[in-house]
Amino acid sequence: xxxxxxxxxxxxxxxxxxxxxxxxxxxxxxxxxxxxxxxxxxxxxxxxxxxxxxxxxxxxxxxxxxxxxxxxxxxxxxxxxxxxxxxxxxxxxxxxxxxxxxxxxxxxxxxxxxxxxxxxxxxxxxxxxxxxxxxxxxxxxxxxxxxxxxxxxxxxxxxxxxxxxxxxxxxxxxxxxxxxxxxxxxxxxxxxxxxxxxxxxxxxxxxxxxxxxxxxxxxxxxxxxxxxxxxxxxxxxxxxxxxxxxxxxxxxxxxxxxxxxxxxxxxxxxxxx
Numbered sequence: 001x002x003x004x005x006x007x008x009x010x011x012x013x014x015x016x017x018x019x020x021x022x023x024x025x026x027x028x029x030x031x032x033x034x035x036x037x038x039x040x041x042x043x044x045x046x047x048x049x050x051x052x053x054x055x056x057x058x059x060x061x062x063x064x065x066x067x068x069x070x071x072x073x074x075x076x077x078x079x080x081x082x083x084x085x086x087x088x089x090x091x092x093x094x095x096x097x098x099x100x101x102x103x104x105x106x107x108x109x110x111x112x113x114x115x116x117x118x119x120x121x122x123x124x125x126x127x128x129x130x131x132x133x134x135x136x137x138x139x140x141x142x143x144x145x146x147x148x149x150x151x152x153x154x155x156x157x158x159x160x161x162x163x164x165x166x167x168x169x170x171x172x173x174x175x176x177x178x179x180x181x182x183x184x185x186x187x188x189x190x191x192x193x194x195x196x197x198x199x200x201x202x203x204x205x206x207x208x209x210x211x212x213x214x215x216x217x218x219x220x221x222x223x224x225x226x227x228x229x230x231x232x233x234x235x236x237x238x239x240x241x242x243x244x245x246x247x248x249x250x251x252x253x254x255x256x257x258x259x260x261x262x263x264x265x266x267x268x269x270x271x272x273x
Contacts, residue, residue, distance in 0.1 A: 007071070011072060030090055052084060058072060058073070062076075085117050116143075116149070119137075123150070124267055134154060139172075149270075151166060153267070163194045166191055167199060181218075182270075192223065197231055199227070206220050208237075208239055210224055222253070
């Protein structure tokens with residue numbers, strides 16, 4: 001891409017190599033690599049430099065009015081910016097650890113995406129003493145991306161009233177359908193991991209007032225069925241299944257629980273525009 005002569009060349013190379021998917025996959029592996037991985041910081045530093053060079057060159061390539069140029073400045077440039085911010089945040093984590101990430105998060109002058117990826121990096125590390133940082137964003141008026149990362153990080157803090165704060169956040173956004181659709185899977189997955197006995201009334205409410213979906217990860221009622229059974233040992237009446245005693249219902253709940261188990265430690269980045 002550095003050798004591209006115009007936006008069309010740039011776009012063709014981008015598409016041929018699936019650059020966006022490759023970039024995020026590689027960055028995710030680098031972020032999750034053990035701290036002592038040989039060469040990780042050197043590679044991240046090199047990639048950060050390459051991304052900065054691409055971002056410096058792209059405006060010239062995308063200055064024309066042809067469709068390739070429009071696509072480059074409308075879609076590819078923001079994607080590269082997000083990758084660069086995420087890479088820079090990963091570098092901070094490698095070089096300066098938790099203290100460095102907290103400094104970036106607190107910097108109100110830093111680009112929002114840079115602060116968010118630092119916040120996500122802190123969530124992936126989830127140091128025991130950092131719960132107050134995440135708890136601060138479990139409130140209705142916080143930025144949705146930070147809410148989502150904080151809701152996912154809460155699963156790693158079982159002794160800090162995390163479950164109660166997650167339930168409070170869910171109730172606070174319950175009538176905001178867009179925000180609820182975004183936060184609900186993250187909140188409910190963390191509540192699944194925490195498995196707090198005092199959340200039974202909350203999940204019983206979802207059995208009759210939750211949203212349904214074919215995808216178990218998006219279905220509030222399915223999550224409630226799984227949780228009520230985990231916490232009480234039985235399936236209970238709900239709005240999704242008229243007859244809970246049939247073998248098919250139990251099998252569906254079993255399958256959903258297996259899906260939830262696979263995702264219990266997976267954090268899902270969001271796209272900041």
